[in-house]
Amino acid sequence: MRFSYIFMQEFKRSIVFVFLILIALSLSLIAAQILSESISVIGIVEGSSYGIKVSGYVFDFQGKGVSSEIKLSYYNFTESVKTNNGSFYLYLPVAYIQNNTRINVIINSFQKNVNLTLTIPNSSTTFAFSSLFLKYYSSQNLSIISVKGKTFIAVDPKQENSNYTIFEINSDNVNLPLDVNFTYNNFSNTLKIPLIILLLFFFSFIDLMDYYLLSSFPRGELRQIMRLVGTIKVYVGKLIAEIPLTIMLSSLPFYLFEFILIGNDIALILPYMIASISFSLGVYGLAPFGSKNMIYYSVILGFYIVNLVIYDRYLYSLLATLLLIVGYIKLRIS
């Protein structure tokens, strides 16, 4: 019965920090809004003695075509075209000297202006640019950009048999250009950086909350209560009372970010949720070592966890939960 009393008391105290969740949600929303102002472009360019041809597609973070103006320039020759649906085709009737010169493709849109400088090693090359992408790959014969729920692929038609229609892509009917050495590792993800910045913000929120909620351990404010009802009941009761808030702080803002920019892909934000929950449990274990020490050590712990996330070893961050036992032992012996 007393365990529930402790839980309720601590839950009442932690509920005050719901405002941190609201701030975290606002941060996620702001980050998602800023990033949603991105544009991507994918296409192919061909240069020959007859002229330079560029075709492609300009789209936003959801894969929708963006109305824009595309300008192609080669020495003093320029050609521009306006598009409403994002698709464009440009032809500049000047002779192109292979391997030697560069062409500029300038895309002006409401969201962003992009200036691409391209060289054409052979007769043609694919190109891609994106300020926001989930998956990205670009080479001479193949360029891929994945944004929210959509993947755009540019291939050189001369290198690829495209005389048939693929309704469903699977490992049997994907036919990559011959000289593309393509593995999953070739993909990169720009969203990792904003997600890690958000993670660092949430770490500081967890620290702030824990400083107020857990300082009662080192200050001895719960000592008499622990003496009467037992250390384990107070330690665990307080921990369980804090968990709902931690889970909400670790999941809701990331989920909002994911919902706006990524779509329904929990797997992509799972590492960040696991990392922040692990951090929170780790900091809980550090609390009995003193309020200031808890903050100092949590900075070190935070950087370890962020590194684990960067190098896709986020499951190791769960080892931070071992600090819970360390904290309990410290509380018992002090």
Added chain:
Amino acid sequence: MIRAINVSKIFHGSSAVVEVNLDIYENEKVGVIGVHNSGKTVLLQMLAGDVKPTKGKVYLEDKRKIAYIPQVPKFIPTISVKDVMTYVNKEYHYLDFVGLDGNKKVKDLSLDEKKRLSLALSLPFSPNHLIVDDMSQISSLTKDLIRRFKGGVIIAHHNLKDIWDLIDRVIIMSKGRVVFDGPKSGLLYKVIRFKNSEIWERENENSIEIDLDKRGVKYEVIRVTPDEVFLYFYAGI
């Protein structure tokens, strides 16, 4: 009964309590007296089961059966007295019993009120011992609660005057050691002053006066307080 056998406590190489042996029964009212840094608080913490001795053993039945009031009780300052009580029990009538307003915030409590809150937390466990560390800034209400406590009482304080009416047995500590352990009557002395000399004699004895009367020496008998006895005989040992 609380029993301490050859108990010592060492902090960072310096001894706070040295080889203390004590038996404290449930009906005893004991005062632990000593100057600052004499080891009273550490001894009480060990008797309450809060601190483990470095050497020796302290035997007690159950920690919860000992109501321990620390020198400066600490509670979460932003919550109410009632909330503090809820951590332990919902028997709020104990707050009324010790004269506390349940809605008052801990940060608004005086030291005396915090000590009473400490007591209230322990009362639901029907303690058979009450340990009070320091009686400074204690109100008559708290004193009365201690007086009416049914069970053994151990009070640590720096003088005897403040707790004289609450105790029967006195333990005097100096530099971590017990230098006096006996009934409080053992600290009742008188000073017999004659010519340029003075002799301290127990109050219930009069052999010095008889001897001086036989010799025809004029003398003066001065009553001394137990605190003067404590400071004269034991404080500096």
